[in-house]
Amino acid sequence: xxxxxxxxxxxxxxxxxxxxxxxxxxxxxxxxxxxxxxxxxxxxxxxxxxxxxxxxxxxxxxxxxxxxxxxxxxxxxxxxxxxxxxxxxxxxxxxxxxxxxxxxxxxxxxxxxxxxxxxxxxxxxxxxxxxxxxxxxxxxxxxxxxxxxxxxxxxxxxxxxxxxxxxxxxxxxxxxxxxxxxxxxxxxxxxxxxxxxxxxxxxxxxxxxxxxxxxxxxxxxxxxxxxxxxxxxxxxxxxxxxxxxxxxxxxxxxxxxxxxxxxxxxxxxxxxxxxxxxxxxxxxxxxxxxxxxxxxxxxxxxxxxxxxxxxxxxxxxxxxxxxxxxxxxxxxxxxxxxxxxxxxxxxxxxxxxxxxxxxxxxxxxxxxxxxxxxxxxxxxxxxxxxxxxxxxxxxxxxxxxxxxxxxxxxxxxxxxxxxxxxxxxxxxxxxxxxxxxxxxxxxxxxxxxxxxxxxxxxxxxxxxxxxxxxxxxxxxxxxxxxxxxxxxxxxxxxxxxxxxxxxxxxxxxxxxxxxxxxxxxxxxxxxxxxxxxxxxxxxxxxxxxxxxxxxxxxxxxxxxxxxxxxxxxxxxxxxxxxxxxxxxxxxxx
Amino acid sequence: xxxxxxxxxxxxxxxxxxxxxxxxxxxxxxxxxxxxxxxxxxxxxxxxxxxxxxxxxxxxxxxxxxxxxxxxxxxxxxxxxxxxxxxxxxxxxxxxxxxxxxxxxxxxxxxxxxxxxxxxxxxxxxxxxxxxxxxxxxxxxxxxxxxxxxxxxxxxxxxxxxxxxx
Numbered sequence: 001x002x003x004x005x006x007x008x009x010x011x012x013x014x015x016x017x018x019x020x021x022x023x024x025x026x027x028x029x030x031x032x033x034x035x036x037x038x039x040x041x042x043x044x045x046x047x048x049x050x051x052x053x054x055x056x057x058x059x060x061x062x063x064x065x066x067x068x069x070x071x072x073x074x075x076x077x078x079x080x081x082x083x084x085x086x087x088x089x090x091x092x093x094x095x096x097x098x099x100x101x102x103x104x105x106x107x108x109x110x111x112x113x114x115x116x117x118x119x120x121x122x123x124x125x126x127x128x129x130x131x132x133x134x135x136x137x138x139x140x141x142x143x144x145x146x147x148x149x150x151x152x153x154x155x156x157x158x159x160x161x162x163x164x165x166x167x168x169x170x171x172x173x174x175x176x177x178x179x180x181x182x183x184x185x186x187x188x189x190x191x192x193x194x195x196x197x198x199x200x201x202x203x204x205x206x207x208x209x210x211x212x213x214x215x216x217x218x219x220x221x222x223x224x225x226x227x228x229x230x231x232x233x234x235x236x237x238x239x240x241x242x243x244x245x246x247x248x249x250x251x252x253x254x255x256x257x258x259x260x261x262x263x264x265x266x267x268x269x270x271x272x273x274x275x276x277x278x279x280x281x282x283x284x285x286x287x288x289x290x291x292x293x294x295x296x297x298x299x300x301x302x303x304x305x306x307x308x309x310x311x312x313x314x315x316x317x318x319x320x321x322x323x324x325x326x327x328x329x330x331x332x333x334x335x336x337x338x339x340x341x342x343x344x345x346x347x348x349x350x351x352x353x354x355x356x357x358x359x360x361x362x363x364x365x366x367x368x369x370x371x372x373x374x375x376x377x378x379x380x381x382x383x384x385x386x387x388x389x390x391x392x393x394x395x396x397x398x399x400x401x402x403x404x405x406x407x408x409x410x411x412x413x414x415x416x417x418x419x420x421x422x423x424x425x426x427x428x429x430x431x432x433x434x435x436x437x438x439x440x441x442x443x444x445x446x447x448x449x450x451x452x453x454x455x456x457x458x459x460x461x462x463x464x465x466x467x468x469x470x471x472x473x474x475x476x477x478x479x480x481x482x483x484x485x486x487x488x489x490x491x492x493x494x495x496x497x498x499x500x501x502x503x504x505x506x507x508x509x510x511x512x513x514x515x516x517x518x519x520x521x522x523x524x525x526x527x528x529x530x531x532x533x534x535x536x537x538x539x540x541x542x543x544x545x546x547x548x549x550x551x552x553x554x555x556x557x558x559x560x561x562x563x564x565x566x567x568x569x570x571x572x573x574x575x576x577x578x579x580x581x582x583x584x585x586x587x588x589x
Numbered sequence: 590x591x592x593x594x595x596x597x598x599x600x601x602x603x604x605x606x607x608x609x610x611x612x613x614x615x616x617x618x619x620x621x622x623x624x625x626x627x628x629x630x631x632x633x634x635x636x637x638x639x640x641x642x643x644x645x646x647x648x649x650x651x652x653x654x655x656x657x658x659x660x661x662x663x664x665x666x667x668x669x670x671x672x673x674x675x676x677x678x679x680x681x682x683x684x685x686x687x688x689x690x691x692x693x694x695x696x697x698x699x700x701x702x703x704x705x706x707x708x709x710x711x712x713x714x715x716x717x718x719x720x721x722x723x724x725x726x727x728x729x730x731x732x733x734x735x736x737x738x739x740x741x742x743x744x745x746x747x748x749x750x751x752x753x754x755x
Binding site for chain 2: 161167168169170171172173174177182183184185191583584586587
């Protein structure tokens with residue numbers, strides 16, 4: 001990379017020629033505050049808290065968008081710069097609802113942190129016309145928007161439009177009337193929102209958050225007539241620790257199980273187990289479709305955001321979707337049928353909770369065709385995100401980092417390595433290939449690592465020789481990439497037999513329910529790599545790395561389900577989908 | 590000003606829709622063509638209701654949120670059709686200092702329509718307009734082509750509006 005010489009605060013540095021002032025300063029160990037800027041997502045220079053002084057410049061430029069040049073002299077820490085940043089923070093705060101004590105982002109609000117850093121004194125700096133109070137939008141199953149706290153940084157808009165390619169929110173009106181929301185001010189349920197929650201993860205303040213379902217969980221735990229079971233998704237074990245000050249990707253499976261037990265759950269389970277179930281069914285479906293000329297490519301259905309996206313934007317691919325329920329739903333379904341009988345419980349008395357990295361799963365539990373026990377009993381009663389679980393742990397006074405490492409309950413304690421890697425883009429593909437290949441070949445694989453489908457690239461393709469057959473596969477993460485991939489398949493530019501799609505870029509480890517990080521961290525840390533590394537390392541260490549070799553899975557099939565794809569398996573573990581409109585629904589007047 | 594969705598049912602004709610599709614076909618694929626499309630669509634329909642924006646969105650592939658963002662940003666675009674009687678109050682400097690604001694409020698109260706909107710029955714619409722060039726008559730307001738000038742005090746509009754109210 002071409003270098004240029006610049007001066008920052010009178011010291012000489014060399015920096016990449018195409019760097020912005022912000023990036024150049026970061027390499028010189030200087031952090032510049034940002035609110036609207038998010039690397040590769042949003043660079044619009046709107047919030048004006050990243051102002052710096054540049055010698056010879058007419059005004060202070062925004063460091064996030066201003067490129068450097070040879071000989072540039074930058075000042076990041078002069079009285080004028082500090083005063084300008086402080087004044088801009090005060091202006092933003094003037095029109096911000098400051099109920100910080102009760103705000104969900106109380107401790108990790110980027111605006112609050114910067115206000116403290118810059119010693120904001122006058123939080124009512126501007127006394128002119130302010131935005132009027134607006135109602136909190138909380139009718140959606142997954143996402144709550146409180147525009148009284150919105151600072152119009154447009155990070156959520158960029159995440160929805162540019163990163164995910166869904167574009168159901170945008171800035172409406174202008175000036176003081178500006179509000180971020182759906183067109184015509186309709187609700188999220190009236191537009192093709194897929195509830196992926198990426199808008200929440202990028203929000204610097206408390207304007208966007210998940211629908212909090214922890215109260216229902218607390219109540220169930222306190223109810224002596226209820227048997228309350230919980231299962232934690234694969235990715236939670238590499239992200240929950242972040243909420244308690246650990247490095248991203250820290251593997252906390254033992255403490256996760258211990259904390260759930262201490263919260264008072266009657267059964268503490270590992271979703272890796274039902275991920276293995278999903279693989280058994282999905283691999284069988286793949287082999288069946290390949291061998292009997294079924295609809296191809298088969299597309300995975302574990303990501304409820306992706307499923308909803310497909311229903312809205314690519315209804316012609318609904319038949320390609322695997323009919324398998326997601327691991328979350330499979331666990332609830334099997335628990336309220338087979339395991340309820342085994343434990344001598346009435347499914348009506350079971351309250352089943354999942355801990356998931358995902359906001360779309362809150363929508364998924366309300367879907368049709370997710371009631372294996374019948375009588376309107378939902379497979380899963382509450383789906384809580386990593387963040388919600390962390391809040392419960394904190395509220396219960398559990399010192400997470402001091403907990404011993406414990407194991408999940410033995411009823412479903414073992415997940416294979418294949419189940420673990422479900423948490424990252426490419427993982428479901430790899431897990432399914434391990435089982436499908438052995439099913440087709442009828443003999444053990446020499447190598448179980450499918451390196452080509454790993455990594456954080458948006459679209460990954462590979463061809464694997466299984467016996468005499470070439471199986472072409474493709475993996476997409478992030479719905480913008482899914483759009484590209486499906487369009488290529490639709491236009492006949494690509495011939496693939498098996499496709500994995502995850503709605504969130506990088507898969508579940510970067511899901512919409514995962515811990516948030518301030519821009520200062522996000523912009524310069526590869527969260528995906530750190531979190532995914534934790535899962536792949538765990539997979540490598542597992543004694544069992546293929547779903548079909550999991551002894552508990554073998555037991556389940558011999559005791560209850562018969563064989564993968566059986567009539568019983570279809571009743572309990574499979575579902576159906578419906579085409580949905582991509583238009584904006586006109587509100588009733 | 591915050592724009593509000595109309596409560597008047599959409600009554601677009603097949604002919605109008607044909608014109609709109611031709612318009613989209615003409616501009617489709619040209620970067621930045623959403624502005625002329627919206628301008629001409631407004632010329633066809635007189636306003637840009639959700640139904641028209643959805644046709645434009647489907648035809649151009651530009652999302653509804655982006656289109657609505659543009660429509661709600663620029664004051665040249667309107668979400669409400671004009672009423673059978675389109676009432677507009679001049680807010681030019683001369684009229685304004687002569688009390689046009691109070692006249693606007695009085696008219697809004699009589700016809701029960703907020704500025705920038707149209708009543709549920711589509712009978713009246715109310716707009717605050719820029720200078721209409723009749724400063725000598727300030728303050729002035731219009732009902733369709735009828736001009737009412739030198740409105741002495743807000744209460745005077747009651748009598749002037751009587752014939753439209755029946």
